[in-house]
Structure formats: structure tokens, C-alpha cells
Amino acid sequence: MNILLKSAKIVCPENKALHLKKRDILIQKGVIEKIAVSIDSPSNSKTINYKNLHVSLGWFDSSVSFGEPGFEERETIDNGIHVAGTSGFTDILLNPNTNPIPDTSSDIVFIKERAKANSTNLYPLGSLTKKSEGKELAELFDMKNAGAVAFYDFKKQIPNPNLLKIALLYAQNFDGLVFSFPQDGQIKGKGMVHEGEVSTKLGLKGIPDLAEELQVSRDLFILEYTGGKLHIPTISTANSVKLIANAKKKGLDISCSVAIHNLVFTDENLEEFDTNYKVSPPLRSKSDCKALIKGLKDGVIDFVTSDHIPIDIEEKRVEFDNATNGTIGLESAFGSLNQICGLEMAISLLTKGRERFGIASPVFKEGEKACLTLFDPDLEAVFNLDDIKSTSKNSMFLESKLKGKIYGIINNNQLSI
Structure with missing residues (x-):
């Protein structure tokens, strides 16, 4: 699967060159192929351009x-x-x-x-x-x-x-x-x-x-x-x-x-x-x-x-x-x-x-496997039953005001959103 993330703000304190920078990120066959200010969308890729898109390691x-x-x-x-x-x-x-x-x-x-x-x-x-x-x-x-x-x-x-x-x-x-x-x-x-x-x-x-x-x-x-x-x-x-x-x-x-x-x-x-x-x-x-x-x-x-x-x-x-x-x-x-x-x-x-x-940690750089989480850290909303995808609904956070929205993950050459 080939994916292009557009204008994603990278949150990765371990990589000071990229931390809190907005970049396009091209992922091909599950690998971070390119990180740049702007990348043209390849014809065979899925482009993701969500509102206030942030990305971190998984x-x-x-x-x-x-x-x-x-x-x-x-x-x-x-x-x-x-x-x-x-x-x-x-x-x-x-x-x-x-x-x-x-x-x-x-x-x-x-x-x-x-x-x-x-x-x-x-x-x-x-x-x-x-x-x-x-x-x-x-x-x-x-x-x-x-x-x-x-x-x-x-x-x-x-x-x-x-x-x-x-x-x-x-x-x-x-x-x-x-x-x-x-x-x-x-x-x-x-x-x-x-x-x-x-x-x-x-x-x-x-x-x-x-x-x-x-x-x-x-x-x-x-x-x-x-x-x-x-x-x-x-x-x-x-x-x-x-x-x-x-x-x-x-x-x-x-x-x-x-x-x-x-x-x-x-x-x-x-x-x-x-x-x-x-x-x-x-x-x-x-x-x-x-x-x-x-x-x-x-x-x-x-x-x-x-x-x-x-x-x-x-x-x-x-x-x-x-x-x-x-x-x-x-x-x-x-x-x-x-x-x-x-x-x-x-x-x-x-x-x-x-x-x-004993689990290897992912690395955020070109040539490494894409193990990423996509999110918006600023959206505030009240957590309710519609937000629960679990079969059981026993959450003590119901009716709590939370800050942040998850778009999904990219891992194992798969996109889950």
C-alpha cells in the first residue's frame, strides 16, 4: 500500500530535525520512502490530508x-x-x-x-x-x-x-x-x-x-x-x-x-x-x-x-x-x-x-518501516457511547470532556482508520 500524508505535523521529540515540523510523508510498501516539505502525489498512492493532521511514532x-x-x-x-x-x-x-x-x-x-x-x-x-x-x-x-x-x-x-x-x-x-x-x-x-x-x-x-x-x-x-x-x-x-x-x-x-x-x-x-x-x-x-x-x-x-x-x-x-x-x-x-x-x-x-x-522500537526516518499514529491533538469533545467501538461499554470516561481525535494508524503496510 502506498500512502502520502500531506502537511502532517510531526511529533517526535527523539528526532529534533523533524520534531514539530510540517512535512509531507510518502510511504511505499510499508516503508517511509520520503519526508519533505512538499511531495507530489504519485498516481498509485492514497493521499491523506486531514484537518490539523499530526503524526507520531505508533x-x-x-x-x-x-x-x-x-x-x-x-x-x-x-x-x-x-x-x-x-x-x-x-x-x-x-x-x-x-x-x-x-x-x-x-x-x-x-x-x-x-x-x-x-x-x-x-x-x-x-x-x-x-x-x-x-x-x-x-x-x-x-x-x-x-x-x-x-x-x-x-x-x-x-x-x-x-x-x-x-x-x-x-x-x-x-x-x-x-x-x-x-x-x-x-x-x-x-x-x-x-x-x-x-x-x-x-x-x-x-x-x-x-x-x-x-x-x-x-x-x-x-x-x-x-x-x-x-x-x-x-x-x-x-x-x-x-x-x-x-x-x-x-x-x-x-x-x-x-x-x-x-x-x-x-x-x-x-x-x-x-x-x-x-x-x-x-x-x-x-x-x-x-x-x-x-x-x-x-x-x-x-x-x-x-x-x-x-x-x-x-x-x-x-x-x-x-x-x-x-x-x-x-x-x-x-x-x-x-x-x-x-x-x-x-x-x-x-x-x-x-x-x-523485548519489542523493537520504531524509528521515524526515511528507509524505516512506517509505524505511525495519525491524530488531531486540539479537537475537544465530550466522550460518549458513539465514541466506543469496544463490544463492552464500561467506560468511566463517559460524559468526560477529552482533548484530541484519533484518525488511525499506519503499520505492517496497512492503514487502519
Whole structure:
């Protein structure tokens, strides 16, 4: 496919010669053939000349859930990949929260086969333990060879510290990356929202910051003992940021992420008992929210994620106590992040993180493969149901004012708009 982008403003802080410059970009057979002030349209190319067209390297998301296999009513792989592409993402990591849970090499092969030949690249995470039960390590080495980029018991703590120790030691033999969800289940108990003034007022069982910070502290002590590579997904408290900052100063091989909704919303949004705001980790206090944003700006938090989790309506339209955790976030990721951080930082956050998972980062220059996201960063609009392409509609961003419109992506010699 041959494509000519006309008068596209390039947002690429890594390439100072092109950053914030307007250029025509000719893409032929999936490769950036030419970047120039003006390029005549070849007869066999599709010309794209959208209003206020901006272009960056393709975006990456480290925590995306669909449903297939087992929960296709939430989201299929095909539609999920379409949603990711039209939301600007060229590369996503798929969480292991299906049925069956992917804990063998054949499970990883199935997911990769279902997702191949698309404009958005899907990289599966394998379960760290068999059936994600936290008792016995899964086939980590075999799953790595089959294409798993890391290992994660999705949204579940590793209850046995010795098991985490063994996992970190074992994974070093093949440069494996271990995830550990930051929540102590015994401290959490039956809690479902942030423990504080709001939970007390609403009569909802709370999850104290301690539940997260105790787990983070434990995991960092184990990492310091064993060595290896650890990733802590979706932290949510101010003290977690401090703990990870100290670990990085010690030289530990640690990374972490934050869900975009934990940067935007707080526990005060729970006052209407809207189950779309029920997530794990929970929405925290304003002070936690501010600390997370500062942690991003300081570089302590490595990257952001939509933490996209489709949940069908039957599991959300119930009493708050009984509702399933999760919000979708792919479609609203850029519009919300752009408001919080501004354009350049938002793009920097959305394009970083691939190397942590052994994925090659794209490069914005002539002769390189075209892996690009097309967007308008200035259009402001209220996010509504018509903007949701996911099968499930459980978004806490509904009725929020967002800034930015996604036109689509160019990747793998395909145009997805």
C-alpha cells in the first residue's frame, strides 16, 4: 500500500530535525520512502490530508484485556485489535485473563495465530503460575519461546514470597520479565474502594494504601536479593512511587506503570455508586493522584497504560458490591492523557516502553518501516457511547470532556482508520 500524508505535523521529540515540523510523508510498501516539505502525489498512492493532521511514532500499551477465548461476549481478539488501531495503538500487550488462562506454549501460539496479519501488533503475556492460582510456576521458558513477552497472574497477588523468589531466579536463565500485581490480598480483605473519608461516608469496605505498599516493599526486597527483572503494573499510591524511586537509586532492574484513569479520577467520583468506577487497584485520593502525575514527570513511573478491561453489562449493572472490576480505556487514552500532560509529554509516554518487553522500537526516518499514529491533538469533545467501538461499554470516561481525535494508524503496510 502506498500512502502520502500531506502537511502532517510531526511529533517526535527523539528526532529534533523533524520534531514539530510540517512535512509531507510518502510511504511505499510499508516503508517511509520520503519526508519533505512538499511531495507530489504519485498516481498509485492514497493521499491523506486531514484537518490539523499530526503524526507520531505508533503508540504502545502494556496492559490490554479482551475476552477471547472464553469471554467473547466481552471482546473478541479481532474487534479488540480494531479498537486498538482506531484508538492509535500499533502495539499492545494482551493480559492473561481468559478462559482457559494462557499458561502453556500452545495457549500462546493460539493467541498469536488469532492476532496475526493485523495493523496492530499483539504480544501475549503468559500466566506466571499454573491457572494463575499462585501455587506452581507455569511453563515460563516454553511460553517465552512461543512468543510470550512476560509473565503475569493478572490482577492477582503472588501470595507466596518464595514463589516470587524462585520465579525471578529462574527467569534470569532466559532474560524473562516477571510481573507482580501490587496488592496484598489479606490486607485488602473484602475491600473494594480506597479506604478513606469517602469509603466511610458511602459505607463501602475500603482497601488501605498499606495493601499496595506492603506488597511493593516485599517484592522489592526479594528483587534485591535475587536479581532479575521485575515489573509492577498499575501502581496507585504516593508511597509506592517513593518505594520504587528508592529501588531505582539502588540500581534494581525494576519498572512500573500507572493506569491513566488513576491520573484523572479519584475516590470522590464514587459518590454516585457508578460501577464503571470500580477498578483494581481502586481510585485513590487527590494527593495520591498528584503524586502519580509527579512520578510520571520525574521518570519514576516508566509508562502509562489504558488498563483496558471490557466487562459485559450483566457484570456491571448490579449492586456496587457485586460488580466486576474494570473499565475500558483504549478509546479515551489519548484524549485524557493529552489534557493532563500536554501534547509532547503525552506522545512521549505513549511511544515508550517497548524495549522493556523485548519489542523493537520504531524509528521515524526515511528507509524505516512506517509505524505511525495519525491524530488531531486540539479537537475537544465530550466522550460518549458513539465514541466506543469496544463490544463492552464500561467506560468511566463517559460524559468526560477529552482533548484530541484519533484518525488511525499506519503499520505492517496497512492503514487502519
